[in-house]
Amino acid sequence: MRWKGRRQSSNIEDRRGRGGARRAGPAFGRGGGLRLPTGGKSGGGISMIVILIIGYVVLKYLGIDPAVLLTQGGIEPRIEHVQRQNSERLSPQRQDEMTQFVATVLAETEDTWNRLFSVSGVDYSEPTLVLFEGRVSSACGFASLASGPFYCPSDQKIYIDLAFYDQLANRFKASGDFAQAYVVAHEVGHHVQNLIGVLPEFNRRRASMSQSEQNRMSVRVELQADCLAGIWAHYTEEKGLIEQGDLQEALTAAHQIGDDTLQLQTRGYVVPESFNHGTSEQRKRWFLRGFESGRVDACDTFSGDV
Template sequence: MKWEGNRESDNVVDERNDNGGSGGGFGGGRSLGLGSIVIALAASYFFGISPSTVLSLLGGGPASHTQTQTAPTHAARANDPKTKFVRTVLADTEDVWTEVFRASGATYVPPKLHIFSGRTQTACGTGQSASGPFYCPGDRNVYIDLSFYQLMQQRFHVSGEFAQAYVIAHEVGHHVQNLMGISDKVDQARRRMSEAQANALSVKMELQADCLAGVWAFHANQARSILEQGDVEGALNAATAIGDDALQKQAQGYVVPDSFTHGTSAQRVHWFKQGISTGKVNTCNTFESKTL
C-alpha cells in the first residue's frame, strides 16, 4: 500500500503514556497466553463474541508471569512508522468521506481516533485491548490498540498494510453509519427483537461497514493510487480468515448461525468487494438486500 508522504490527520489522540500504556493489560490486569488472546480479540472485534467466552472455550488462563517492557517516549511514538501510518490512513478516510458527503449535499464530521494500550475510558464504557479496534457511537470516536495488528499477524497470518487500513476503514464506516442516522435506527429496532433477530440485524450493520470500507478504498485509490499488487487480496484474505463461521469453527469446532453478529467469511468478502468495485454508498444497502 502506498501511503508514505500523504497527509496525516490531526484527529489522532495518543493515550499511551510514557510509563507503558493507559491502564493495565489484557483481561483486567491478567496476563493471558498469546494464542488465546488473539482469538478472543478477533472474536470480540469481528463477531461481538465476549473475549471471556472464547477464552473459556479455548481453556485460556493467566500466564505464569508478566513481562514488563519499557515504553518509548511520546515524542518517539509520534514519529513511529505505525503511528504515522494510522494518522495517514485516518486522513485518507477524512478526505474521501468529506468529498462523498459533499457530493450529496451533506457535511462530514470526522471522528477522532484514540490510540491506547491496555484499556481506556470511553462514552461506551471501558474499552480494552481484548475487544480489538472499535467505534463508540456515544462519543463518535474510534479506538485502537496497535498491538492488534501484531496479534492478527502472528495468529492468523494476516499481514499487509492495506489489510490494516481496512480495519480502520471498517470502524470509520460505523462512524459514517452514525452520521447517516443508521446506527440509531438499528439500535431502536434491536430493542424490540429477539436475540436471534437482533444478531441478524447486527450482521447487516457490520457487512455494510465492510462495504463502506470498500467505498473508501475505491475513492482513495482513484485519488491517490494507494493500491499495490496483492493489497486487495490481502484484505480479502483477512475477511475470509475471520468470518463468523471460520472463527467459531476454530474456537469450538462447530458454528451457531443464530449467534453470528458480523457475517460469514463469504459475506464479508462479498460486501467489501461490492464497495471497492462500485465506490457508491447506495450499493451498500445490506438492510434491503434479499441476499447477504
C-alpha cells in the same frame, strides 16, 4: 499501500502510557497530500436522496428500524481468549511507525468521506481515533485488547490498541498494511452509518428485538460497514496508492475475522444463529461490492439476502 510521506490526520487521541490522554495536533504529521478528484469511476457521489432511500429500506426491513448494537462497548469481532503477552508489546519504533500509519489511513478516509458528503451539500463530521494500550474507557463502556478495534457512536470515536495488528498477522494470518488499513476503514464505515442514522435507529429499536433478530440485523450492519470500507478502497485505488497484493490482503483480513472462521479457531465448531458480523464469504463479498462500485447505494445490505 503507498502511504509514507502523505498527510496524517490530526484527529488522533493518544491514551497510551502513564501520561494520560493527549491529543496529537497538526504537527503530528506532514501537511499536503492529495484530495480525491471531483470526478471518478462509477459515479461515486452520495446524494441525500440515496441516503434517504437507504434509510427507508433500513426502516422497512422486518417492519422494524435497524442499525447496529452498541450500548456497551463496541461491535467489532470479539477475539476470544486473547490476552496481551510480553512478547506482543510493540517496540517504540514499531509503535511510532504504526501510529503514523493509522493517522495516514484515517486522513485518507477523511478525504474520501468529506468529498462524498460534500457532493450532497452535507458536512462530514470527522471521527477521532483513540490509541490505547491494554484497557480503555469510552462513552460505550470499558474495553480491552481482547475486544478488538471498535467504534463508539456515543462519542464518535474509534478505539484501537495497535498490538491488535500483530495478533491479526500472527494469530489470524492476515498480514500486510492494507489488511491493517481495512480495519480502520471498516470502523470509519460504522461512523458513516452513525451519521446517516443507521446505528442510532437500531439502538432505539433493539430492546423490542429478540436476540436472534438482533444478531441477524447486526450482520447486515457489519456487512454494510465492510462495503463502505470497500468504497474507501475504491477511491484509494483511483489515487494510485494501492500496490500489487493490497486488495488480497484486505480480503484475507475480511475472511479471517468472519464469524464462522473465528468460531472454528476459538471453539472448534460454529453456531450460525450466534453470528453477528457475517461469514467470511459474506464479508469478502460486500467489501468487494463497495470496492468495485464506489457507490453508497450499492451497499444496501438491508434488502434481500446478504
